[in-house]
Amino acid sequence: MKLGNFFQITEKTAAFLTFGFVLILPVILSFNPYYLSVFIIALILGGVSLSWNLLAGVCGQVSFGHAAFFGIGAYGSSLLVLKAGWNPFGAMIIAAFFGVIGAIIIGTPAFRLRGPYFALSILGFAEVVKLLTLNLTWLTDGSQGLFNIPALPAIRIGGTTLEFFISRTTNYYLAAFLMLAIYLVIYFLNHSNTGLAMSAVQGDEETAAGIGVPVFRTKLLTLMVSAFCTALMGAFYAHYVHFLSPDSAFDGSWSVMPIVASLFGGMGTLIGPSIGALVITGLDEFVFKHFFETGHKLFFGILLAVVIVWTPKGLFGKSIRKK
Amino acid sequence: MISNTTIIQSVLSGLLEGGNYALYSLGLAFVFGIMQIINMAHGEFLVLGGYIAYWLLVKWGVNPLMALPVAALLAGGTSFLSYRIFIERIRTTVELNTLVLTFGIGIFLSNLYLQLWSADIRNISVNWMEDPVHLGGIYISLGEIVTFVISFAAVLFLHLFLRRTKTGKAIRITAIDRDAAALSGINVERVDLLAFSIGGALAGLGGPLLGMLSFVSPNTGLHITVKAFILTVLAGVGSIPGLIVAGMILGVGEALTVTFVSSSYRELFGFTLFLVILLARPSGLFGKRG
Numbered sequence: 001m002k003l004g005n006f007f008q009i010t011e012k013t014a015a016f017l018t019f020g021f022v023l024i025l026p027v028i029l030s031f032n033p034y035y036l037s038v039f040i041i042a043l044i045l046g047g048v049s050l051s052w053n054l055l056a057g058v059c060g061q062v063s064f065g066h067a068a069f070f071g072i073g074a075y076g077s078s079l080l081v082l083k084a085g086w087n088p089f090g091a092m093i094i095a096a097f098f099g100v101i102g103a104i105i106i107g108t109p110a111f112r113l114r115g116p117y118f119a120l121s122i123l124g125f126a127e128v129v130k131l132l133t134l135n136l137t138w139l140t141d142g143s144q145g146l147f148n149i150p151a152l153p154a155i156r157i158g159g160t161t162l163e164f165f166i167s168r169t170t171n172y173y174l175a176a177f178l179m180l181a182i183y184l185v186i187y188f189l190n191h192s193n194t195g196l197a198m199s200a201v202q203g204d205e206e207t208a209a210g211i212g213v214p215v216f217r218t219k220l221l222t223l224m225v226s227a228f229c230t231a232l233m234g235a236f237y238a239h240y241v242h243f244l245s246p247d248s249a250f251d252g253s254w255s256v257m258p259i260v261a262s263l264f265g266g267m268g269t270l271i272g273p274s275i276g277a278l279v280i281t282g283l284d285e286f287v288f289k290h291f292f293e294t295g296h297k298l299f300f301g302i303l304l305a306v307v308i309v310w311t312p313k314g315l316f317g318k319s320i321r322k323k
Numbered sequence: 324m325i326s327n328t329t330i331i332q333s334v335l336s337g338l339l340e341g342g343n344y345a346l347y348s349l350g351l352a353f354v355f356g357i358m359q360i361i362n363m364a365h366g367e368f369l370v371l372g373g374y375i376a377y378w379l380l381v382k383w384g385v386n387p388l389m390a391l392p393v394a395a396l397l398a399g400g401t402s403f404l405s406y407r408i409f410i411e412r413i414r415t416t417v418e419l420n421t422l423v424l425t426f427g428i429g430i431f432l433s434n435l436y437l438q439l440w441s442a443d444i445r446n447i448s449v450n451w452m453e454d455p456v457h458l459g460g461i462y463i464s465l466g467e468i469v470t471f472v473i474s475f476a477a478v479l480f481l482h483l484f485l486r487r488t489k490t491g492k493a494i495r496i497t498a499i500d501r502d503a504a505a506l507s508g509i510n511v512e513r514v515d516l517l518a519f520s521i522g523g524a525l526a527g528l529g530g531p532l533l534g535m536l537s538f539v540s541p542n543t544g545l546h547i548t549v550k551a552f553i554l555t556v557l558a559g560v561g562s563i564p565g566l567i568v569a570g571m572i573l574g575v576g577e578a579l580t581v582t583f584v585s586s587s588y589r590e591l592f593g594f595t596l597f598l599v600i601l602l603a604r605p606s607g608l609f610g611k612r613g
Contacts, residue, residue: 062419064363064426109601116361116422117601120552127549128594135587252545256430259423295438301431308424309412 007319014320015183015271022176022278026169036168040240042281043175044233045257047182049265049273051229052258054186057267058195059222060202061111062119065126066230067254068106069099073231074238074249075133075140078149081239083139088152092235099231102129103223111219114205118219123255130250145245152239164239171240178236179274182229186270189225198222253297260300263307266314275316325582332461333578339463339471341574343532345566346474348551349481350526356561357498357518360421364405364429365551366544367436368398368523372530373539374436377445387447387531391473394531395524401432402523406516414515429544437541447534470532475567477528481521482563494518498561553597559610569608572596 009017022043029035048070056062076095080086086094102125110121133140140146152174154163162170189195197218200208209215234254238244257280258273265276280300288296307314351365362368372394379385379393405428413420452466485491497504497514505511533539533547554573558565576592600607 056419060419062422109598113601113605115418116552117556117605119422120361120549121597121601123545124549124553124594124597127546128591131587131590135585259426263423292434292438294441295434295436298431298434298438301427301429301434304427304430305409305424308420308427309409312413312416312420 008321009319010321011270014269014275014316015187018271018275018278019176019180019183022179026172031169033168036172038281038285039278040168040172040175042278043172043179044237044240045261045281046274046277047175047179047233048230048254049258049261049277050179050182050186050270051226051233053262053267053270053273054189054198054229055222055226056259057262057269057273058186058190058202059198059219061219061222062259063122063223063226063255064119064259065122065124065255066226066258067250067252068122068126068129069102069227069230070234070237070254071126071129071133071246071250072098072102073234074244075146076231077235078146078238078244079139081150082146082148088150088239092232092239095235096228096232099227099234100224102231103227104220107220107223111216111223126250126252126255130246133246133250140246143246145243145248146238147243149238149242149244151242175236175240178233182232183271183274185225185229190270194218194221256297256300260304263304263314266317266320268313268317269320272314272316272320276314328460329582330579333582334575335461335463336467337575337578338571339467339574340536340578341571342471342474342567343529343536344550344554344570344573346477346525347529347533347547348554348566348570349478349529349563350522350524351548351551352555352558352560352563352566353481353525354519354522355555356563357494358515359418360410360519361425361552362519362522363422363426363548364432364544365425365522365526366547366549367429367432368402368526369530369533369547370436370539370541370544371401371432372398372527373447373534373543374440374445374530375527376531377447377534377539380447380449387449387535388469388473390531391528395527398527398530399520399524402526403516403520405523406519410519411512411516429548433541433544440541442541444538444540445534446538447531449535452535466535470536473532474529477525478563478567481525485563490517550593553593556597556605556607557600559607562607562609565607565609 025039026036048066052063052066073095076098077088077091080091080094081088106122106125110118134142152164154161164170197213200213201215201218205215234249261276261280262273264280265274266272284296288299292298347369350368351362354360354362375394375397376387376390379390380387409424409428410421413424452464454465455462456465456468485495493509494514497509497511501511530539554566554569557572558569573593573596576596577589580592581589
């Protein structure tokens with residue numbers, strides 16, 4: 001990683017570059033609907049990866065089950081709209097709070113212990129939430145899934161109308177906006193006193209506790225923020241694809257891919273995971289799928305192992321100075 | 324109304340199934356107890372054993388019981404390679420790294436199975452498995468008894484190996500105090516490699532049994548890893564014989580959940596039990612209180 005030593009930019013510059021790129025990407029792709037749909041998913045994944053990394057990269061708690069929060073957000077918002085007739089925008093926000101409730105349910109017992117307990121508890125939690133979604137058929141329609149989930153209503157700004165039902169472009173920019181919002185939340189949280197507490201917990205829990213950092217509370221709070229943002233992205237996903245099944249909303253990919261994206265982009269940075277998400281989604285769609293049609297995700301296993309062993313700071317970790 | 328016979332029947336099946344759960348968890352519990360590494364690829368090693376027995380039976384008609392040593396050997400070999408190529412290099416870094424690394428190995432393996440053998444579920448069906456054994460008014464299948472005996476023997480064997488043999492003692496000493504073990508002439512790197520490979524082989528041994536009693540598929544692995552972790556925590560980290568009791572508690576609990584509630588909520592029992600244990604007695608049923 002000699003490159004990292006020559007080429008160094010600050011976190012802020014990296015963030016400006018990333019969001020600048022995201023802004024002009026549709027122009028580069030000449031608004032091709034297929035490419036846009038690929039990168040909408042990449043941006044959704046980017047938002048989830050940023051949230052995952054807040055917990056893992058900043059606070060040191062690895063989660064193998066973020067799909068739980070993603071699915072809770074997706075189902076929560078869809079059900080509020082379909083069964084209670086809510087406005088999708090309001091439903092998305094409330095569904096994100098459902099994610100927070102999930103975080104409290106699993107975080108409270110699991111964060112009492114150190115070590116791998118949390119990582120595995122949340123994996124079990126994701127399985128259980130999926131199981132409940134499959135079996136509480138009176139609420140979720142079970143394995144049949146939810147159809148015709150309404151798109152977000154059109155927004156009128158001045159004379160222009162932004163509609164979300166057909167236009168990939170508006171969905172793309174809303175996804176980008178959500179990712180930016182999540183990034184800003186994480187950025188300011190990291191630069192607050194709570195952020196210092198998170199870093200202390202990541203560094204050494206016992207020392208942190210010794211100097212008066214409320215370890216348990218810090219971990220739980222970080223998980224709650226992370227779950228909120230993940231569930232928000234899940235809710236957006238539901239209104240974007242219009243269809244959910246327990247298998248799609250709680251797909252293990254929503255747990256796995258944020259990990260790959262974060263490691264690839266650099267866990268020690270704040271913006272890195274979103275860069276990682278854009279790159280790996282592109283790789284998966286345009287390269288890996290051409291090699292192995294069904295098992296293409298095996299490349300991500302290799303990628304994880306190789307990054308962890310040989311470049312633990314990720315591909316951009318050394319190039320981005322965290323300030 | 325659920326009759327008494329039905330209840331006794333399901334308790335007995337649960338007890339026998341619990342013995343198998345102990346074997347399914349044995350590799351993970353052993354590696355965690357000795358090396359403080361949670362092997363997230365544990366379930367994938369187990370599933371590999373299941374696939375091996377399946378293909379041996381389908382292609383050459385090999386009795387799945389004869390396939391057991393092959394399954395253990397190949398899963399152990401995969402485990403050995405994973406350790407030599409990757410895990411060894413980051414053994415001494417933070418715990419988070421081995422967790423994510425083994426998770427990555429698991430993703431690689433499960434997607435490899437998906438690519439090679441499709442997403443279809445594979446059941447290893449042998450005729451004698453279904454032969455009924457009658458005990459009074461209760462009926463158990465021969466398969467349930469045979470797999471239980473194998474599982475119980477494997478747990479016992481590992482226990483004796485750790486207590487009675489020189490290598491076993493070296494492994495235990497390394498787990499207790501790495502530096503002291505190295506000072507007294509034990510090659511601790513070799514012990515790590517051995518322990519991890521044994522963990523993989525034990526997982527591989529469970530695969531054919533799982534395939535015979537239910538099925539294996541590329542998705543089964545992670546599910547088994549979670550279950551194995553739940554049992555490890557329930558038994559108390561480091562307690563190998565405790566796994567049998569923990570397995571039986573889980574087995575009976577699940578069987579009664581199926582009888583009284585519904586088969587869809589079977590998996591819920593284990594997780595609820597896990598959360599209760601985490602809150603009430605994190606050192607497990609047989610672990611040392613820390």
